[in-house]
Amino acid sequence: MKLLIMGAPGAGKGTQATALAERYGVPAISTGDIFRYNIANKTPLGVKVKAIIDAGEYVPDxxxxxxxxARLAEPDCDAGFLLDGFPRTMHQVHFLDTYLSGRGEQLDAVVSLLVEPEALVQRLLARAEIEGRADDNEDTIRRRMEVYAGQTAPLLFHYENKRLLVEVEGTGTVEEVRQRMFELVDARVEA
Structure with missing residues (x-):
């Protein structure tokens, strides 16, 4: 199984990605986790990425x-993978398509968690209060939502045109969302 999971900040991607990866027996690969690991371990890549992030820039495509x-070439990805946080740009989409086709592979499904923007704002404000994240104020959260929507719309359109998009209503308990997601992905993969 080769899967992607997408969703706005606060949609529950991380939580659902873990469950989806476990269901299909594939590694969940988060680019954010990879960046944090390399930064924490001061690898050459980590030093490079930290300098970029510290300068307030996005890590280049x-x-x-x-x-x-490099991560997809590791042996644990032979049976598949679940990508979380990649691709984020059309350049990255084309890179992934080309990379997979060069290996004679393709994606099985792209899961998109859908949650109303106002519900996401309230979730993130609550999370910021619980976790003491002063940088997560309402203006910042709303801006992140706008950026996500603007950057992600073309990607979702691309995957919808390729008939890979599986849209999952992301409102409800973690278990309710998970059950809906499993049913929809299973149906997509079996089709």
């Missing part, structure tokens, strides 16, 4: 693509 390609 070519650096992110290099990291993802």
């Amino acid at each position: 070519d650096v992110t693509e290099e990291i993802v390609a």
Whole structure:
């Protein structure tokens, strides 16, 4: 199984990604986790990424693509994978498509968790209060939602055109969302 999971900040991607990866017996690969690991361990890549992030910039596509390609080449990905946080740009989408087709592979499904923007804002404000994240104020959260929507719309359109998109209503308990997601992905994969 080769899967992607997408969703706005606060949609529950991380939680649902773990469950989905376990269901299909594939590794959940989070680009954010890879960046944090490399930064914490001061690897050459981590030093490079930290300098970029500290300067307030996004990690360039070519650096992110290099990291993802290296991770997908590891043996535990032979049976498949679940990508969380990649791709984020059309450049990365085309890179992934080309990378997979070069290996004679393709994605099985792209899961998109759908949650109303207002519900996401309230979730993130509550999480910020619980976790003491002062940088997560309402204006910042709303801006992140706008950026996500603007950047992600073309990606979702691309995957919808390729008939890979599985849209999952992301409102409800973790278990309710998980059950809906499993049913929809199972149906997509069996089709």
